[in-house]
Amino acid sequence: MAGARVDLDGRPIKPMTICMIGAGGFIGSHLCEKLLAETQHKILAVDVYNDKIRHLLEPGSSDPALPWGDRIQFHRINIKHDSRLEGLIKMADLTINLAAICTPADYNTRPLDTIYSNFIDALPVVKYCSENNKRLIHFSTCEVYGKTIGSYLPKDHPLRQDPSFYVLKEDDSPCIFGPIEKQRWSYACAKQLIERLIYAEGAENGLEFTIVRPFNWIGPRMDFIPGIDGPSEGVPRVLACFSNNLLRREPLKLVDGGQSQRTFVYIKDAIEAVLLMIENPARANGHIFNVGNPNNEVTVKQLAEMMTEVYCKVSGEPVLEQPTIDISSKDFYGVGYDDSDKRIPDMTIINKQLGWNPKTSLWDLLESTLTYQHRTYAEAVKQATAKPVAS
Ligand code: NAD
Numbered sequence: 456m457a458g459a460r461v462d463l464d465g466r467p468i469k470p471m472t473i474c475m476i477g478a479g480g481f482i483g484s485h486l487c488e489k490l491l492a493e494t495q496h497k498i499l500a501v502d503v504y505n506d507k508i509r510h511l512l513e514p515g516s517s518d519p520a521l522p523w524g525d526r527i528q529f530h531r532i533n534i535k536h537d538s539r540l541e542g543l544i545k546m547a548d549l550t551i552n553l554a555a556i557c558t559p560a561d562y563n564t565r566p567l568d569t570i571y572s573n574f575i576d577a578l579p580v581v582k583y584c585s586e587n588n589k590r591l592i593h594f595s596t597c598e599v600y601g602k603t604i605g606s607y608l609p610k611d612h613p614l615r616q617d618p619s620f621y622v623l624k625e626d627d628s629p630c631i632f633g634p635i636e637k638q639r640w641s642y643a644c645a646k647q648l649i650e651r652l653i654y655a656e657g658a659e660n661g662l663e664f665t666i667v668r669p670f671n672w673i674g675p676r677m678d679f680i681p682g683i684d685g686p687s688e689g690v691p692r693v694l695a696c697f698s699n700n701l702l703r704r705e706p707l708k709l710v711d712g713g714q715s716q717r718t719f720v721y722i723k724d725a726i727e728a729v730l731l732m733i734e735n736p737a738r739a740n741g742h743i744f745n746v747g748n749p750n751n752e753v754t755v756k757q758l759a760e761m762m763t764e765v766y767c768k769v770s771g772e773p774v775l776e777q778p779t780i781d782i783s784s785k786d787f788y789g790v791g792y793d794d795s796d797k798r799i800p801d802m803t804i805i806n807k808q809l810g811w812n813p814k815t816s817l818w819d820l821l822e823s824t825l826t827y828q829h830r831t832y833a834e835a836v837k838q839a840t841a842k843p844v845a846s
């Protein structure tokens with residue numbers, strides 16, 4: 456029972472009101488589901504869209520009365536210009552800010568929107584929390600680390616294998632970005648500056664904050680499938696790009712050969728970490744947390760191969776003769792693109808403070824995610840790509 460819930464120190468958890476900005480996005484939708492299903496907290500859900508949380512807001516035919524009653528309220532607000540934001544933050548015990556432009560295809564093509572969204576638009580949120588003595592959990596990114604120190608060594612240098620040259624630590628690693636003309640880094644730089652501002656608000660004005668650095672969280676409802684529930688010309692993040700290729704039976708496009716490395720964590724594991732932060736303020740306040748799965752590392756090429764294998768298993772379709780194709784980053788993203796070479800999160804701090812560890816293997820998380828993608832989109836893609844019958 457929710458009433459019997461206790462925190463990590465055995466204290467009962469009091470129900471709270473949470474102002475969740477960006478609640479209609481990928482992470483927000485999973486966090487709302489979790490909070491409604493497993494806690495008694497109330498959510499003031501702020502976003503410009505609510506498609507991904509509509510099932511939580513409107514009774515469906517299968518659940519004529521929503522089991523969580525009115526514990527979630529949706530406010531269609533653009534935080535760029537809406538005076539209602541401060542009132543909502545004042546009403547809440549905690550604010551979680553997820554709102555951002557966070558798709559790499561935008562960083563070098565819409566750098567102004569990217570910087571405004573990730574820095575300028577977050578400023579009032581930080582200010583209202585600080586002025587009203589409200590706790591803030593702010594979503595940053597693992598991209599603030601930029602490139603690894605090891606990436607500047609020659610390819611075959613033995614120190615590249617030394618973890619101190621690549622493992623990313625919250626309180627130790629530097630933030631290494633490329634030159635200004637590589638506008639890819641506009642996102643990382645804006646996120647870094649808002650982290651510094653929040654940290655300074657904590658140091659100078661006593662703001663109670665937690666900063667989350669997600670390392671490639673993936674799962675159902677991430678981004679969109681171009682031409683189905685998003686623009687045909689849109690370029691989402693890699694999970695949705697590759698899902699789209701698989702659904703359309705096209706080769707998966709490997710940017711610059713797919714040699715960059717990433718660690719992927721299942722959204723449901725990562726949401727467990729966020730719930731621990733929400734319910735254990737004494738352990739989470741004042742900290743920056745890496746949230747990722749260091750055991751799930753692959754090159755993007757290996758990810759493409761695994762996704763192809765898993766998708767064939769769940770869809771029953773055969774592998775294409777040419778499953779992948781190389782493409783230059785300039786052709787795929789345009790000028791100004793650059794890349795993070797490798798992202799291994801150090802887990803010491805989150806382990807010590809919250810005792811959290813990811814559980815799901817890359818294969819398992821891809822199997823459940825691609826089963827969802829197939830079930831949700833295969834028919835729509837088939838219809839969209841069907842040739843009109845000559846009359
Ligand atoms: P998302 O794009 O699915 O969600 C962001 C949500 O914010 C969207 O629903 C969008 O409509 C909303 N939003 C944006 N601007 C807004 C505005 N001005 N007013 C109101 N709502 C606005 O992205 P996500 O993957 O859920 O990411 C959430 C946060 O986590 C972001 O801050 C992102 O930078 C960070 N992050 C995520 C990942 C990941 O692996 N998913 C990795 C690194 C960082």
Ligand code: UDP
Pocket residue numbers: 559598671691692693694696697708709710711713715717755794795
């Ligand atoms: N990528 C790719 N093909 C695609 C989409 C992305 O090779 O169709 C690569 C991209 O260049 C990057 C990695 O996949 O190296 C992860 O990209 P994503 O958009 O998920 O975001 P990132 O991890 O860079 O923030």
